[in-house]
């Protein structure tokens with residue numbers, strides 16, 4: 001199923017610039033692929049309210065932010081817009097194929113230059129030490145085999161004052177919060193949740209702030 005989706009998106013975006021100028025290629029159902037991508041993003045944004053995530057991250061033009069388990073980039077596009085023109089998003093995932101889907105999405109939005117896509121191993125953040133203003137874990141921390149060790153490692157990648165933001169489905173909140181506490185992270189705040197997800201902002205423990 002995933003490869004079918006990849007082919008559809010890849011084909012749809014191989015000629016994005018031309019198709020956008022023409023209103024997008026037909027899918028045979030009267031709607032263009034550009035329209036379908038826009039509708040997918042619209043549905044996602046309505047549910048997940050990415051502006052709240054961006055606010056929680058505290059990022060601005062020039063910031064460097066990591067998007068962990070970024071998937072096909074539905075949130076990444078918002079992070080890229082927030083840090084442009086001179087910031088950077090490092091978008092990681094264990095799956096190269098979803099990062100290819102992300103590239104199509106970012107290219108269509110004119111944001112590809114702001115995002116480095118990085119395939120990582122399942123047990124390692126693989127982020128440079130002391131380089132990040134913020135690290136986002138959206139719907140991904142439940143996949144880690146040792147989330148405490150993972151968060152310990154990730155903390156080393158923060159700049160002084162940097163944040164780790166964890167957002168996930170509400171039913172995972174208790175476990176996520178307990179894990180972050182065990183990893184020594186300090187809860188800085190929890191902006192009002194969207195209907196389906198919590199958003200929690202953490203900083204490094206005192207004395208361990210890089």
Ligand SMILES: C[S@@+](CC[C@H](N)C(=O)[O-])C[C@H]1O[C@@H](n2cnc3c(N)ncnc32)[C@H](O)[C@@H]1O
Nearest residue numbers: 068069070071093094095098122138139140143
């Ligand atoms: C449910 S999707 C979340 C996508 C996006 N962050 C969001 O909130 O919509 C989870 C993504 O995490 C990736 N993933 C799973 N385990 C991971 C790990 N250990 N490190 C990085 N990414 C991982 C999956 O491949 C998938 O693309």
